[in-house]
Amino acid sequence: MPPDFWSPVSLSLEIAAVSSIFVISLGILIGRLMSRTRFKGKVIIETILLLPLVLPPTVVGFLLIVVFGRNSPAGQWIEWIFRQPVMFTWWAAVIASAVVAFPLMYQSAKTGFEGIDTDIEGAALVDGAGNAKLLWFISIPLAQKAIISGAILSFARALGEFGATLMFAGNIPGKTQTAPTAIYLAIDSGNMQLAWAWVGCMVGISFLMLLVIGWVRD
Template sequence: MAESFWAPVSLSIEIAIVSTIIVFFTGIGAAVWMARKPFKGKAAAETVLLLPLVLPPSVVGFLLIVFFGNKSPVGQTIIWLFGSPVMFTWWAGVIASSVVAFPLMYQSAKTGLESIDRDIEDAAKVDGANQRKVLIHISLPLASGSIVTGVILSFARALGEFGATLMFAGNIPGRTQTVPTAIYMAIDSGNMPLAWMWVLSIIGISFLMLSAVSFYKRN
């Protein structure tokens, strides 16, 4: 009982941590580019970046299957490089969680960067700092509140991802079965006590994440 309970919990946490690390760098990188670089088609590009936030999870899962499927160029390249497809693997769960969590990290980081007084950054440039130093030593520290919020929200979103993960990574116990998919299967099989344990565990973790956001904002 204990093993069957903890396996999806530990797997969900592992996937959420790796996904959060991925979206931390990709989200901040995209936010810096979008907040600082004017270019033609910027509105359309931002719409694409935010699409996973509003698309149904089944649509996200379908698009991931199309993009990473065995017959796609990307899927065939992965098979050629690693000898096996990415679908129905641990990494498929990471990819699905990263895609749905990315908009939260991106939007939070972009909001933080856009709230910075540009005169502060310009003053640093006048003093001799290049763009990279301004970003690392001025912009990102000033936007740290929004970035931390984005990290926590992205982790919570990755932890609770269900639809895209079920379609793209499957529901293989011990390999790709996360807490949300485990809850679905427990209810489907009539094992309500076990379903309740998983529900309470993910509610508890999510509550702690949101409490951390509130605490950070207050302090």
């Protein structure tokens, strides 16, 4: 194996871990909000939130380029603040992974919160718990199985992200080359032994994560 064999694997784990921090935080907050509110146009908002789950990864990548590209207001603002564009950087890979993984976390968290007896939360509010304490000490513990499952699934999705990452972050060795893009490059160059080694690593990691979800749900 080449000396940098573990670089794409460790980079994938690193990017998935960082993106998961944002995904889990936003998934819990937005999932909680959407599980307890009713308003006109809610179904449209929810459809938009879940859209990355069904869109082709290349479409997600294209939209990220449009939103964060150098010609977009957001891209120009980022470049002005950080003195460099976000495209083809480590953070671009994090953003791409977070976008495609978010729907899994959101849906799981929302389902978990919807399964909580509202009388329990109502009693906590009557006893003087604020919204923050209610969420942290009552709602999250009661929905923890769904939240943990969603967190693991979203991490696994971020770990395996390929299309959007390739378009938005590129395939730069040591910088944005994740395991999925490295596998693609190995196959394209005919190095099947190296491709199989990376595939084995990803299958093993994914298997362990799904195993943990099974334990949590039991």
